[in-house]
Amino acid sequence: xxxxxxxxxxxxxxxxxxxxxxxxxxxxxxxxxxxxxxxxxxxxxxxxxxxxxxxxxxxxxxxxxxxxxxxxxxxxxxxxxxxxxxxxxxxxxxxxxxxxxxxxxxxxxxxxxxxxxxxxxxxxxxxxxxxxxxxxxxxxxxxxxxxxxxxxxxxxxxxxxxxxxxxxxxxxxxxxxxxxxxxxxxxxxxxxxxxxxxxxxxxxxxxxxxxxxxxxxxxxxxxxxxxxxxxxxxxxxxxxxxxxxxxxxxxxxxxxxxxxxxxxxxxxxxxxxxxxxxxxxxxxxxxxxxxxxx
Ligand code: HEM
Numbered sequence: 001x002x003x004x005x006x007x008x009x010x011x012x013x014x015x016x017x018x019x020x021x022x023x024x025x026x027x028x029x030x031x032x033x034x035x036x037x038x039x040x041x042x043x044x045x046x047x048x049x050x051x052x053x054x055x056x057x058x059x060x061x062x063x064x065x066x067x068x069x070x071x072x073x074x075x076x077x078x079x080x081x082x083x084x085x086x087x088x089x090x091x092x093x094x095x096x097x098x099x100x101x102x103x104x105x106x107x108x109x110x111x112x113x114x115x116x117x118x119x120x121x122x123x124x125x126x127x128x129x130x131x132x133x134x135x136x137x138x139x140x141x142x143x144x145x146x147x148x149x150x151x152x153x154x155x156x157x158x159x160x161x162x163x164x165x166x167x168x169x170x171x172x173x174x175x176x177x178x179x180x181x182x183x184x185x186x187x188x189x190x191x192x193x194x195x196x197x198x199x200x201x202x203x204x205x206x207x208x209x210x211x212x213x214x215x216x217x218x219x220x221x222x223x224x225x226x227x228x229x230x231x232x233x234x235x236x237x238x239x240x241x242x243x244x245x246x247x248x249x250x251x252x253x254x255x256x257x258x259x260x261x262x263x264x265x266x267x268x269x270x271x272x273x274x275x276x277x278x279x280x281x282x283x284x285x286x287x288x289x290x291x292x293x294x
Pocket of ligand 1: 089090093094095097098101156157158161162163220221222223225226227228229230231233234
């Protein structure tokens with residue numbers, strides 16, 4: 001996964017200076033081909049294991065099992081290559097992006113304890129201390145959703161979105177763009193533009209609780225026909241993941257110093273330069289629900 005991520009996005013110098021393509025500058029093509037063969041072998045192994053039910057009973061209700069049953073009923077529509085492509089797409093586009101966002105959200109929460117407290121109070125009042133939250137509860141938690149929006153605004157997992165190529169001549173923001181041009185959108189800068197946002201560099205989920213549709217200004221998932229098809233799933237995963245972490249544990253910084261929010265060098269996704277370290281302790285709900293565990 002790391003190898004793929006490091007070689008994806010606008011990282012190939014040959015895309016910017018075509019003469020470099022002739023010499024396979026930095027052995028990029030050879031490297032990508034080798035990564036492709038490795039990941040294909042891995043995915044084929046997964047598929048074969050599922051087909052022969054070596055994955056055990058746990059995999060009976062898995063996404064792969066469902067895709068394989070579709071392969072049986074519609075073999076022409078679901079050859080192995082298509083199934084491997086779907087699995088690869090979900091792993092590549094869906095896992096790193098979501099985990100990077102969780103880390104940015106938690107980093108901002110421990111740096112802003114008053115926001116953390118407000119989110120916890122919302123969880124306690126809406127879900128209570130007798131039940132663990134479930135995915136359907138996310139819709140009852142507007143402040144938690146505002147925290148996710150504010151994290152997507154300040155730290156879009158893919159700050160330059162995905163590279164696009166203009167299929168024809170077009171005009172963008174008054175600029176003439178010839179066909180065949182590589183286009184990158186700096187969502188990071190747009191979402192911190194002081195002309196669009198008040199106090200743009202502060203972490204303030206409250207801005208999404210006010211009148212108006214601030215969410216419409218978020219472009220962390222892209223917009224239009226090629227926007228992220230996993231945005232709905234990502235919101236649910238982030239809501240359930242973050243909400244559960246706040247419901248079950250009490251979080252604080254390891255010392256008085258604020259958590260460093262510097263960004264690391266990324267491929268398509270950009271995570272923190274230093275992994276987040278925090279302190280946590282179980283909340284009373286955990287003792288109630290899992291009395292034997294503590
Ligand atoms: C917080 C999590 C996520 C973020 C921030 C994110 C962001 C993005 C962005 C910026 C793009 C490119 C949009 C563009 O080209 O303008 C994209 C594309 C895509 N995303 Fe996501 N994504 C997330 C989660 C997911 C998940 C969970 C899935 C699926 C399981 C997914 C599947 C895809 C796919 C397949 C594309 C390519 C769409 C296309 O090229 O037509 N993403 N995503």
